[in-house]
Amino acid sequence: DVKVTQSSRYLVKRTGEKVFLECVQDMDHENMFWYRQDPGLGLRLIYFSYDVKMKEKGDIPEGYSVSREKKERFSLILESASTNQTSMYLCASSYTGAVTYEQYFGPGTRLTVT
Amino acid sequence: AQKITQTQPGMFVQEKEAVTLDCTYDTSDQSYGLFWYKQPSSGEMIFLIYQGSYDEQNATEGRYSLNFQKARKSANLVISASQLGDSAMYFCAMREETGNQFYFGTGTSLTVIP
Numbered sequence: 001d002v003k004v005t006q007s008s009r010y011l012v013k014r015t016g017e018k019v020f021l022e023c024v025q026d027m028d029h030e031n032m033f034w035y036r037q038d039p040g041l042g043l044r045l046i047y048f049s050y051d052v053k054m055k056e057k058g059d060i061p062e063g064y065s066v067s068r069e070k071k072e073r074f075s076l077i078l079e080s081a082s083t084n085q086t087s088m089y090l091c092a093s094s095y096t097g098a099v100t101y102e103q104y105f106g107p108g109t110r111l112t113v114t
Numbered sequence: 115a116q117k118i119t120q121t122q123p124g125m126f127v128q129e130k131e132a133v134t135l136d137c138t139y140d141t142s143d144q145s146y147g148l149f150w151y152k153q154p155s156s157g158e159m160i161f162l163i164y165q166g167s168y169d170e171q172n173a174t175e176g177r178y179s180l181n182f183q184k185a186r187k188s189a190n191l192v193i194s195a196s197q198l199g200d201s202a203m204y205f206c207a208m209r210e211e212t213g214n215q216f217y218f219g220t221g222t223s224l225t226v227i228p
Contacts (some may be wrong), residue, residue: 032216040123042205042220058215088157094216095202099147099209100166103216106149 003027006091012112019078019087023091030096032074033103034058034066038089049074050096053069094104118206119144120219127196128227134181135222137206143167145211146149148189150180153221162204165189166170196226 007022025032031050035043035058045058047066055066061087067075074093078085089109095101119138139148150162165173165180173180181190193200206219217220 032218035218039117040220042120045215048215092159092216094170094214096214099145100164101209102147102149102161102164103159104161104215105151108157110157114132 004091004093004104006089006106006109008109009107010110010112012114013081015082017078017081017113019081019113021076021078021089021107021111022089023074023076024056024072025074025079025093025104026036026040026072028071028092029104030037030071031094032065032068033092033094034074034076035090035092036060036085037090042092044061046076047061081111085111085112086109087111088111116139116219117217118208118219119141120206120222122222123220124223124225126216126225127193127200129198130195130217132192132194133196133224135193135204135206135224137189137191139187139189139206139208139217141187141208141210143210143212147209147218148180148182149207149209150189150191151205151207152200153205159205163191176190193224198226198228200224201226 004025033048034046049068065077091106092103094103148165150158
């Protein structure tokens with residue numbers, strides 16, 4: 001069974017704090033993704049990575065950075081958390097190549113910034 | 115332009131009835147994959163069904179089927195014999211042959227009424 005795990009289910013941080021969200025997958029997937037999910041807006045891509053140390057900006061990268069030092073781990077960093085970053089964050093992974101490969105998702109992290 | 119459009123923010127269906135959730139897509143790629151995911155209130159994203167652009171038959175997985183109309187660029191999800199546990203958000207997604215990204219719609223919230 002493919003497993004994608006995220007470091008926290010719930011997180012509460014203060015404005016201005018640096019926040020790290022960790023994601024680990026155990027299926028040797030090349031691609032990893034970070035989304036944020038807000039009501040009525042669906043899933044919006046923040047960043048994705050198609051290989052170690054490689055990253056691509058998604059639709060809403062402002063205020064976020066990412067790190068992928070190992071194939072199985074993809075970290076999302078909020079350099080200085082703000083209240084408008086309160087959201088559900090979902091990590092996902094997939095194989096590269098064929099369009100048949102689906103994404104596997106982690107359980108999500110509900111982040112509240114106060 | 116939106117790659118994936120889901121026009122039904124909310125739907126209601128009577129238990130044991132069938133329901134269709136709409137999805138239209140936009141791509142110029144010849145090869146692409148279409149996916150449906152279910153997200154219960156717990157937050158995890160569950161992969162339901164996949165349809166490839168070259169598949170001639172509509173995909174089916176148990177009570178889920180995909181009504182694929184390529185010329186109309188639609189990929190509607192049909193859930194037969196609805197159950198209370200089907201109450202959830204449903205997301206349509208697409209993966210194109212060019213690039214590694216997945217594109218998601220804004221989702222449809224389905225409520226099954228006893």
